[in-house]
Amino acid sequence: MLTNRPRGTNDILPGQVERWQSLEGKIRRLCREYGYGEIRTPIFEHTILFNRGVGETTDVVEKEMYTFMDRGKSSLTLRPEATAAIVRAYIENGMYGQPQPIKLFLLGPMFRYDRPQAGRFRQFHQFDVEVLGTRDPLLDVELIALANSFCQQAGLKEWELHINSVGCPTCRTEHRKGLREYVYNVRGSLCEDCQRRLETNPMRVLDCKNEKCQRLTVNAPTPVDYLCDTCAEHFAAVKRGLEEMEVAYQVDKRLVRGLDYYTMTAFELMVPGIGAQNSIGGGGRYDGLVEACGGPPTPGVGFAFGMERVLLALEEQRGEAPNTAGLEVYVGTLEPGARIPAMKLLNQLRSLGIAADMDYLGRSLKAQMKAAGKSGAPLVVIVGGDELGRGAVTVRQMDKAKQEEVSLDQAGQYLLARLVGMRHKVEEW
Numbered sequence: 001m002l003t004n005r006p007r008g009t010n011d012i013l014p015g016q017v018e019r020w021q022s023l024e025g026k027i028r029r030l031c032r033e034y035g036y037g038e039i040r041t042p043i044f045e046h047t048i049l050f051n052r053g054v055g056e057t058t059d060v061v062e063k064e065m066y067t068f069m070d071r072g073k074s075s076l077t078l079r080p081e082a083t084a085a086i087v088r089a090y091i092e093n094g095m096y097g098q099p100q101p102i103k104l105f106l107l108g109p110m111f112r113y114d115r116p117q118a119g120r121f122r123q124f125h126q127f128d129v130e131v132l133g134t135r136d137p138l139l140d141v142e143l144i145a146l147a148n149s150f151c152q153q154a155g156l157k158e159w160e161l162h163i164n165s166v167g168c169p170t171c172r173t174e175h176r177k178g179l180r181e182y183v184y185n186v187r188g189s190l191c192e193d194c195q196r197r198l199e200t201n202p203m204r205v206l207d208c209k210n211e212k213c214q215r216l217t218v219n220a221p222t223p224v225d226y227l228c229d230t231c232a233e234h235f236a237a238v239k240r241g242l243e244e245m246e247v248a249y250q251v252d253k254r255l256v257r258g259l260d261y262y263t264m265t266a267f268e269l270m271v272p273g274i275g276a277q278n279s280i281g282g283g284g285r286y287d288g289l290v291e292a293c294g295g296p297p298t299p300g301v302g303f304a305f306g307m308e309r310v311l312l313a314l315e316e317q318r319g320e321a322p323n324t325a326g327l328e329v330y331v332g333t334l335e336p337g338a339r340i341p342a343m344k345l346l347n348q349l350r351s352l353g354i355a356a357d358m359d360y361l362g363r364s365l366k367a368q369m370k371a372a373g374k375s376g377a378p379l380v381v382i383v384g385g386d387e388l389g390r391g392a393v394t395v396r397q398m399d400k401a402k403q404e405e406v407s408l409d410q411a412g413q414y415l416l417a418r419l420v421g422m423r424h425k426v427e428e429w
C-alpha cells in the first residue's frame with residue numbers, strides 16, 4: 001500500500017506532463033477566441049448538489065460518487081463532473097444578474113468510483129465548457145463547433161460527432177409512455193439494470209450496452225419520434241446551423257447520455273481504436289438544471305472532454321510524441337577545473353530561456369555524454385581543455401554527430417539560433 005497509488009489513479013510524470021500542458025495551452029487559446037472565461041470551483045461540494053443536479057437515479061449518483069462526512073458534520077462529495085458545480089457557482093455568485101449569456105470553461109480533476117479499465121479511471125480530468133442564459137440554438141451550434149475545433153486543434157485525425165434531441169419534459173413524458181408500452185411484453189427478458197431503469201429513467205434502456213437488451217429494443221421508439229413543435233424546431237435549427245458551419249455530424253436517435261439533466265440537444269464525440277471507452281467527450285442542453293439547483297429559471301448548454309481519453313486517442317492516431325521532457329542543452333565538462341565556467345555558461349543559457357543542465361555526479365566525459373544522450377537534449381556543449389584556454393567551447397548536435405567550435409561569448413546566441421527549428425518540431429505534435 002505504501003508504494004502503490006490507489007486503483008484507477010495515475011501519476012503524470014515529466015515527459016508526459018508536457019503533452020498535458022500543450023493540450024491545456026491549446027484549450028486556453030481556443031476558449032479565449034470563442035469568448036469563454038476560465039472558472040475554478042472546489043474539488044468537493046455538498047453531496048445534495050450532485051444528487052439534485054446529476055440525478056438520484058443515474059449511475060454516477062447511485063454507484064460512483066466518493067462521498068464522505070465532513071468531520072461528522074455534513075455530507076460532501078468529490079466532484080464527479082463539473083456542470084452541477086458550475087451551475088452552483090453561477091447561482092451563488094449572482095452571475096444571472098450580469099449580461100447573459102455567461103460563457104465559462106473549467107479544467108480539472110473529477111472522481112468516479114467505477115471499474116478501472118483502458119480509458120476509465122477513478123480520478124480523471126475534464127475540459128468542461130458551459131454557457132448559461134440563452135436558449136438560442138445557434139449557441140448549441142457554436143458550442144458543438146467549439147468541441148469540433150478542439151478535436152482539430154488537439155491534432156486528432158479522425159473522430160465522429162453524434163447528435164440527438166432528447167426533448168423537453170413534456171415530450172419526454174410522451175416518449176416514456178410509448179417506450180414502456182413497447183417493451184411491456186419483453187421487460188422480463190431485459191437485464192436487471194434495464195428493468196430498474198424502466199421504473200426510474202426508461203430512456204436509458206436505449207443506451208444499454210447489453211446485446212440482448214439492444215436486440216429487444218432495436219425498433220423501440222426514440223425521443224425524436226415524440227418531439228413537440230418547439231423541440232423539433234430547435235433540433236432542426238441546430239442541424240441546419242451545423243451544416244452551414246460545415247461541421248460533419250450523424251444523427252444517433254438512440255443517444256440519450258447518462259446524466260439526468262439533459263433537455264433537447266445531446267451529443268457525443270467518439271474516436272475509433274481506443275477500446276470500449278471510445279467516447280472522448282459529450283454534452284448537451286440542460287434548460288431545467290439551474291432552477292432545480294435553486295436558481296432562477298435559466299437555460300444552459302455545455303460539454304466535457306476527458307483529457308486522458310483525448311491523449312490516448314492522440315497517441316493512437318499520431319504515435320509517440322517527440323521528446324518534450326524539456327532539456328535542450330547538456331553542458332559537459334572535460335576536467336574538474338571546467339565546472340565553474342560550465343556553471344556560468346549554464347546560468348547564461350537559462351537566462352536566455354534555454355533549458356540546460358550539467359553533471360552533478362563527478363562523472364567522466366564519456367559517462368556525461370551517455371547521460372546527455374539519455375536526457376534527450378538535442379545539443380551538447382563541452383567545456384574545458386585547450387578550447388577553454390582560447391575562450392571557446394565545443395557544440396555538438398546529437399542527431400548529426402557534428403561538432404563545431406564556438407566562442408564562449410557567442411555560445412548563448414549561437415545555441416538559441418540552433419534551437420529555433422527544433423522547438424518548432426515539438427510544438428507540432
Ligand code: HAM
Pocket residue numbers: 080081082083112114119120121122123124125126128129130258259279280281282283284285301302303304305306307308309
Ligand atoms: P460525461 O459524458 O459523464 O459528461 O463525461 C464527459 C467525458 O469525461 C467522457 O466523454 C469521457 O471522455 C470523460 N470521462 C467520464 N468518466 C470517465 C472516467 N471514469 N475515466 C476517464 N474519463 C472519463 C459529463 O461529465 C457532463 N458534465 C458533460 C456536460 C457538460 N454536459 C453539459 N455540460
